[in-house]
Amino acid sequence: MTAPKTLYDKIWDAHVAHEAEDGTCLLYIDRHLVHEVTSAQAFEGLRMAGRKVHAPEKTIAVPDHNVPTTLDRADPATMTAESRIQVEALDKNAKEFGVHYYPVSDVRQGIVHIVGPEQGWTLPGMTVVCGDSHTATHGAFGALAHGIGTSEVEHVLATQTLIQKKSKNMKVEITGKLKPGVTAKDITLAVIGETGTGGGTGYVIEYCGEAIRDLSMEGRMTVCNMAIEGGARAGLIAPDETTFKYVNGRPHAPKGAQWEAAMNWWKTLYTDEGAHFDKVVTLKGEDIQPVVTWGTSPEDVLPITGVVPNPEDFEGGKIEAARRSIEYMGLEAGQKLTDIEIDTVFIGSCTNGRIEDLRAAAEILKGKKIKDGMRAMVVPGSGLVRAQAEEEGLAEIFQEAGFEWRMAGCSMCLAMNPDQLSEGERCAATSNRNFEGRQGYKGRTHLVSPAMAAAAAVTGKLTDVRELM
Amino acid sequence: MNKFETFTGIAAPMPLVNIDTDMIIPKVFLKSIARTGFGKNLFDEMRYNRDGTEIPDFVLNKPQYREAQILIAGDNFGCGSSREHAPWALDDFGIKVIVSTSFADIFFNNCFKNGMLPVVLPQEQVDVLMKDAEKGENARMTVNLEAQEITTSEGEVIKFNVDAFKKHCLINGLDDIGLTLEKADSIKTFEDQAAQARPWV
Numbered sequence: 001m002t003a004p005k006t007l008y009d010k011i012w013d014a015h016v017a018h019e020a021e022d023g024t025c026l027l028y029i030d031r032h033l034v035h036e037v038t039s040a041q042a043f044e045g046l047r048m049a050g051r052k053v054h055a056p057e058k059t060i061a062v063p064d065h066n067v068p069t070t071l072d073r074a075d076p077a078t079m080t081a082e083s084r085i086q087v088e089a090l091d092k093n094a095k096e097f098g099v100h101y102y103p104v105s106d107v108r109q110g111i112v113h114i115v116g117p118e119q120g121w122t123l124p125g126m127t128v129v130c131g132d133s134h135t136a137t138h139g140a141f142g143a144l145a146h147g148i149g150t151s152e153v154e155h156v157l158a159t160q161t162l163i164q165k166k167s168k169n170m171k172v173e174i175t176g177k178l179k180p181g182v183t184a185k186d187i188t189l190a191v192i193g194e195t196g197t198g199g200g201t202g203y204v205i206e207y208c209g210e211a212i213r214d215l216s217m218e219g220r221m222t223v224c225n226m227a228i229e230g231g232a233r234a235g236l237i238a239p240d241e242t243t244f245k246y247v248n249g250r251p252h253a254p255k256g257a258q259w260e261a262a263m264n265w266w267k268t269l270y271t272d273e274g275a276h277f278d279k280v281v282t283l284k285g286e287d288i289q290p291v292v293t294w295g296t297s298p299e300d301v302l303p304i305t306g307v308v309p310n311p312e313d314f315e316g317g318k319i320e321a322a323r324r325s326i327e328y329m330g331l332e333a334g335q336k337l338t339d340i341e342i343d344t345v346f347i348g349s350c351t352n353g354r355i356e357d358l359r360a361a362a363e364i365l366k367g368k369k370i371k372d373g374m375r376a377m378v379v380p381g382s383g384l385v386r387a388q389a390e391e392e393g394l395a396e397i398f399q400e401a402g403f404e405w406r407m408a409g410c411s412m413c414l415a416m417n418p419d420q421l422s423e424g425e426r427c428a429a430t431s432n433r434n435f436e437g438r439q440g441y442k443g444r445t446h447l448v449s450p451a452m453a454a455a456a457a458v459t460g461k462l463t464d465v466r467e468l469m
Numbered sequence: 470m471n472k473f474e475t476f477t478g479i480a481a482p483m484p485l486v487n488i489d490t491d492m493i494i495p496k497v498f499l500k501s502i503a504r505t506g507f508g509k510n511l512f513d514e515m516r517y518n519r520d521g522t523e524i525p526d527f528v529l530n531k532p533q534y535r536e537a538q539i540l541i542a543g544d545n546f547g548c549g550s551s552r553e554h555a556p557w558a559l560d561d562f563g564i565k566v567i568v569s570t571s572f573a574d575i576f577f578n579n580c581f582k583n584g585m586l587p588v589v590l591p592q593e594q595v596d597v598l599m600k601d602a603e604k605g606e607n608a609r610m611t612v613n614l615e616a617q618e619i620t621t622s623e624g625e626v627i628k629f630n631v632d633a634f635k636k637h638c639l640i641n642g643l644d645d646i647g648l649t650l651e652k653a654d655s656i657k658t659f660e661d662q663a664a665q666a667r668p669w670v
Binding site: 017037038040044051065066083146147148150152228299416436437 | 485487491497501543548571573648652656663667
């Protein structure tokens, strides 16, 4: 009898193309997603070495980081020269090397981590990589998915493999049911608040438990998306009926006999009884509250009912880091989080730019107006999410409330396009990073769920969404 | 890739924890399609005022650290994005070695791909090096990868661990892709078997 395996063990074992004596492996990559910021140097490397893309049919490219999200973006003047060069380089490289491509003009264009699942490129049991740390998103399907650097992008393009050593196994279990007003975003932030941004370093996390099982695929993607913020190489959720239902019928999902064959394997993708985890973290679903970040690290998480902490309450190097964060954020220790006034609300990103996220925000905004002077924007994660939101009447709700209704892209999550915070501007954002300068030079970011972002837009302050429900 | 050779250089102290990739190289500088030239924007928002003048208090702006080749950093260095522009910027500035209690996974891997050595040490030993680095340009440390040793300015020798394969690649300046292509047969065999087992992929 073979030893019981974790889900991670099973996917790993199915993809080792070569193992050296010291345990260094060549891991075969089933899907390679590519965007414009981290790929130009890799394609150039191939060109200089006279190499081809090993498996162009497994390589999918889409520009997302730089692209403008205003309605007039077909006009090249909406992009800076540098951004245009990067996007044009991807246009050219995709054509020259023959990879699948969704240009800016294609309705299917969007954030790479939203497009992959939407088009059925991401399937259970696969290995998925991309030159982007939020590749962890695809782990929601029970796919081993993680970010890589540009040298590794070139390596995967040239060989369809990655040189890897296996990570350790970590289990994050969320037991029981979530309370009303608590979402997948609150789960994933609460976990990072518990483990710290380095807590997952060296591990692949498997999220499990009733509260995870109860999540839709979109919620699961939100949870896995931020596994990287906890330091983990990847986050995984075992595929189940929810997964299969989501995947079935997508353009690149298997069909007919292939679907049956795939299902036979996918149904074996779970952690065996008695399999070993090197680290286990358990949270009770009912204990998780709507949360918000107060500082400049995703681990700076507190329930919305809390107050800005005192740096002296921390230990070691975190004391100085907390002091620096509080100063950068323009806050004071002891200040109630619900007293923090907001200038801007950003709803979007690979964390929370899917249709359910927009529905959750629209639910709060229905029949309401945003606070006078508030800047608020919704940036759908893909052109198809945008189209669906328009069909469902969500776009109308956002616009009537006073939100700008944008085209798809990464936008203000990392502010590489014109969507940026100005100095000192404070934003409630559904994105994934509150680092210094992340959303613009000296911009201040509070990470929240889509419903909490909508609530903040209405009241002008960080707000407990449960009061508006 | 250049071979990693034993060298003696100035170490700069950066005790802040969770130094992220946005701090190391803000995204406004990610728009280049080249691999070089990022050094002048390393730690840009910590290093310069908005008008481009230097912030004198920032460690790498201090006269004694302007030629630093080693960084002694707080926990969880390089967390955040996968941008290889972060190690490119450090490399372009002249940093060859970074020491911390822990590194973010992708950043850690990216360093090796660029001939740079990230060294993980326990807190007490990072503290020793941090204190030594705080002495300024008088604190010239020697990094010997072959022997897996850092020698402080006072002659204290600190041993470190490094993955044997990664060490081999650094010391010999090996190109990963070239090495992997030597195993093209294994990849082909795997692909043939996978096409049978999982034809839908």
